[in-house]
Amino acid sequence: MKALYDKQKETIxxxxxxxxxxxxxxxxxxxxxxxxxxxxxxxxxxxxxKYAIHHWSMGVYT
Structure with a gap:
């Protein structure tokens, strides 16, 4: 359960x-x-x- 709780803090x-x-x-x-x-x-x-930042970090827009 602790691992699930830690994951919740990161996502939700x-x-x-x-x-x-x-x-x-x-x-x-x-x-x-x-x-x-x-x-x-x-x-x-x-x-x-979030989509734009993700693609920018991957180098799609350079």
Missing amino acids: ERVFTGAKKHSMRFTYFRGLSQVSKWVRLKFAAMNLK
Whole structure:
């Protein structure tokens, strides 16, 4: 179980830390549908950023 917990710290909690960096501590919207759209947009941006950084480190864009 300790190995699984250590893996969780590396993967799951990193997503929440990234979300806090992208202004997701609170929302300006009201209603489930509007907040859901906003969260999807934020996570899509985070995924694109992670994808670009990964490819950049591999030398794809040089």
